[in-house]
Amino acid sequence: MGRHSCCFKQKLRKGLWSPEEDEKLLKHITKYGHGCWSSVPKQAGLQRCGKSCRLRWINYLRPDLKRGTFSQQEENLIIELHSVLGNRWSQIAAQLPGRTDNEIKNLWNSCIKKKLRQRGIDPNTHKPLSEVETGEVNTSISNSSNNNTLSEEAFGGGPNELNLLRAEISKPDVVLTQAHTLSVEDQFSFQASLSFKANTDSTGNNLMTCSGPTKEFFLERFTNSHDNSKTPTTSAPSDSIGYFPLQRLNDGLSDARDSVNQDPTSWFNQNTRNFEMNSEFDSNSMPRMQSPASSSILPSLIDMRHSISLPSLRNPWAGGTNAFHSWKAGNHKHNSSNGDVTTNSNMELQSNCSFAENGTFSWGLEDGKEYKENQNTSVEGETDDSKWSDYLLYTPLLTSGTVQNSAPQSLFSDIKSESQFTIEGSCTSWHQNHHLQQQQQQQQQQLQAQDLYTKDFQKLATAFGQF
DNA sequence: AAGTAATTCAACCGCCCTGGC
DNA sequence: TGCCAGGGCGGTTGAATTACT
Incomplete structure (x- = not known):
């Protein structure tokens, strides 16, 4: 499939958001709501694509976001949910108020995975690594x-x-x-x-x-x-x-x-x-x-x-x-x-x-x-x-x-x-x-x-x- | 203090689904 | 029915930060 990038097409800005951009987006959504995301950047005076605005809002600007490190409780819940839901980050995030799927995904990839491996647990299968390595998982299934x-x-x-x-x-x-x-x-x-x-x-x-x-x-x-x-x-x-x-x-x-x-x-x-x-x-x-x-x-x-x-x-x-x-x-x-x-x-x-x-x-x-x-x-x-x-x-x-x-x-x-x-x-x-x-x-x-x-x-x- | 490696995390990419036409 | 645009998701990237030597 051909590369499609609305940002490229429209020569829009990419990369990190500046505080000014954040402010513009925040003000606009607070006042009018996001409605159609594709129209948000234009209405808010941003050189960004709608997707980028949406992402920025969901992952960073949303007022109900809980900032800060994850508690042990939250980590445990993520592990539990992952064992049931797999990499359905959005569904997992839905169970953790104030947390985004992106945040949870990052935590999983950077932190929890490592912890589980250190404990001898395969983070993908939630089974002991020894079993996974010897192929017992597949055979047991x-x-x-x-x-x-x-x-x-x-x-x-x-x-x-x-x-x-x-x-x-x-x-x-x-x-x-x-x-x-x-x-x-x-x-x-x-x-x-x-x-x-x-x-x-x-x-x-x-x-x-x-x-x-x-x-x-x-x-x-x-x-x-x-x-x-x-x-x-x-x-x-x-x-x-x-x-x-x-x-x-x-x-x-x-x-x-x-x-x-x-x-x-x-x-x-x-x-x-x-x-x-x-x-x-x-x-x-x-x-x-x-x-x-x-x-x-x-x-x-x-x-x-x-x-x-x-x-x-x-x-x-x-x-x-x-x-x-x-x-x-x-x-x-x-x-x-x-x-x-x-x-x-x-x-x-x-x-x-x-x-x-x-x-x-x-x-x-x-x-x-x-x-x-x-x-x-x-x-x-x-x-x-x-x-x-x-x-x-x-x-x-x-x-x-x-x-x-x-x-x-x-x-x-x-x-x-x-x-x-x-x-x-x-x-x-x-x-x-x-x-x-x-x-x-x-x-x-x-x-x-x-x-x-x-x-x-x-x-x-x-x-x-x-x- | 400087250089390097490792880690974190915000953002992007590509794909899929849905609804409108 | 097929096309297109928008929205959403999971995977990946890479800049920034932190840890280590």
Whole structure:
């Protein structure tokens, strides 16, 4: 394509802006607004092209710009967002008020990249450099796409910026942004987007395939309204619950989060009635669950892992010790303490999920030693904010740009309408009554559990079978 | 103090998308 | 349907600044 330069054509001024030019532009836009950018320079008496004026305004003269160095908090958020959004600087900038895409891009290229590399993390993939160098990233992606199970690599085992963040989080002066939470609406969206499908495996066992929200689930929520044209996502679902910047994600959830902090095992049970499970639940009655065979579902599951890092999920790292991430029924607290397979777990599922006896539905990496080391502190000491940030951060595959638009657009609208998931009432009040309710319900649940879950999963399978 | 290397960051470039004609 | 202009984005450049020797 031929070089097109409006500045060259019109012999306009280029390079750095003088204070006089700044003043002219500022005065003009303050008084009249920018309107059509191409006409701004003429009206403002500038020998610049419209593009140049626009850039100068957006990156420097805009009154709402936040000057100065980036805080650690902002850097962490950028890393997290980059792990999800990749180099979509404008979308990342939309989540950082007062910061421009250019500024963030510069920070990333000059500073954050270097920091991540120093920590042994590949800034492009958000995976350990060792894996990237040995080509494990590619193989893990392709393998994961083809296998029925999610490999550890697919979830990004080993050290990465998560550890960097953990280190940062541990600093007393670092307060994680509220942007690490999902609104109740989004939690509903997530839960509603869980997809279950009944199958039978080669040995005749009943299988339940589960998939979750797509990358779009996040992109839509991390994308600001100013950039609709370039977003790689297709249009939002017609009944999309929310399209809002990340800053708002904490809306309405603080109470729930406080409650969860006291009893982190309670949240999911509260909010996902149909996933309730109790200690007497006979997991043998459950259909065996299997991660999806379809490669297109892989990113969905990965997204789901992030999505489900809702405050309810206190210890996503808990689980078994086998090589794959497995779904397990078990005691959440046991998992928290030692990371081992729990004794009452005989429901083995393939993917990072566990239904705990107290109703907790937990997800996580059964990973490795790297995480086991962190596990104790994460369970005992970390806030749920950090859990969310950990998950959000931990999206190596999403960064690759190879997994976009993997699910049908109808996913959300279809699922929502059919979903049995509910979010009702205050989590706080529920928490207060949780133990009493649990006692009262336990006997009933003992009797009903098997039937209940069989029915629920049948419902789910029916509802989601269309996918 | 001077020279050089490294880093930062404002601005430009080229491309893509959209809407108007 | 095709062309064009405007707007917007991500990648890149290069001048200015800072760090190092």
